[in-house]
Amino acid sequence: MWVLTIDQRASRRRGDRVPELLGALPGAGAPGVVLGFDRTVGDEVQGVLDDAPTVLDVVLRVARLGEWSVGVGVGPVDEPLPASTREGSGAAFVRAREAVERAKRRAGELPVAVVGDDGGSAAERAADAEAVLQLLASVAARRTDAGWEAVDLVAAGLSQRAAAARLGVSAQAVSQRVRASMWPEEAAARPLAARLLEEADVSGTGVSA
Template sequence: MFVLTVDQRRSRSREDLVQEALDVLNTDSARPLLRGFERTAGDEMQAVTSDASVAVDIALDLAASNNWSVGIGVGRVDEPLPESTRAGSGEAFERAREAVTAAKTSPGNIAVAGARAEAGHAEAVLQLLVSVARKRSKEAREAGELSDQGLTQQHIADRLGITQQAVSSRLHSGLWHECRRGQSAAQALLEGADR
């Protein structure tokens, strides 16, 4: 099981982003959660999923935005899960607290805590992916997001009004395809950490 504990960065010097994030994250049907995100304290929120790909996808999006410190706790949870995420308990919840604390000073503001070595390996991959994502240009992000929607490079070029070669260059400079493979590796490592 995976518990995501997420803390807004620099929350004392900027507007509260939690409610907006809750609205987006809890209505995304492509990312099913066992227990949706809830505000747990001030500028912090938490959710539970049994799907490593969902945990990786959400964690990367939030950390790459540079607005959040993201902790992923891996392990068992006490069942049955209560209706409220805040009322949950068990190893994954405890490790998520440990991870979000570590994330505040970790590269990419993302950390993973679990009993198996794969948790640390997943953390290393996720930190690398966030570092790349934060350096990616707006144009590379735009081309990559369209690529993720299944558009060919020629269709992306037509949509953006640029050449196919320019699309290829944006995807290449943003390391888009390499990061997608890295994301799959992080997912496999998280699954291994949860065995």
């Protein structure tokens, strides 16, 4: 199981962006979402996921918005699960808190940290996952609006020619935007990031009684 704690950076200068963030994240009942994202306290948001690719997708959605720190806690959560993440407990919640505090001390467009089991291969996998997530998040955070327009369409399955027709630009322009956005590199690295997140979860079921 994965608990994500997401904290707004420089909220006093930027104002409360939690509603904007919640609108961009998958809601309760969406695939991979165990407990939907909700404001926990102040400008902090938390959710519980049971699918590594969904964890990755959420991190990159947050990177697209910018001005957030993300902590990923890996491990079991206590059952029965509550109705809200605010009432949740378990190792993954504790680790998510540790992760987001560590992320907040970092610089960069989207500081992200992953905390798993304290020792062994799971800890190594968590560190590896953190490195790959940080890299992918940095790429996503630096993507231009024009780049996102092209990437959104290509990632949805459109050919570059079809994407060009949709955007009213040349196929060459779409190709240039996709390359500049490093979408092929991101797409190739996504399965690795998801696998490392899965391998960091030594709890298996992700729940504890």
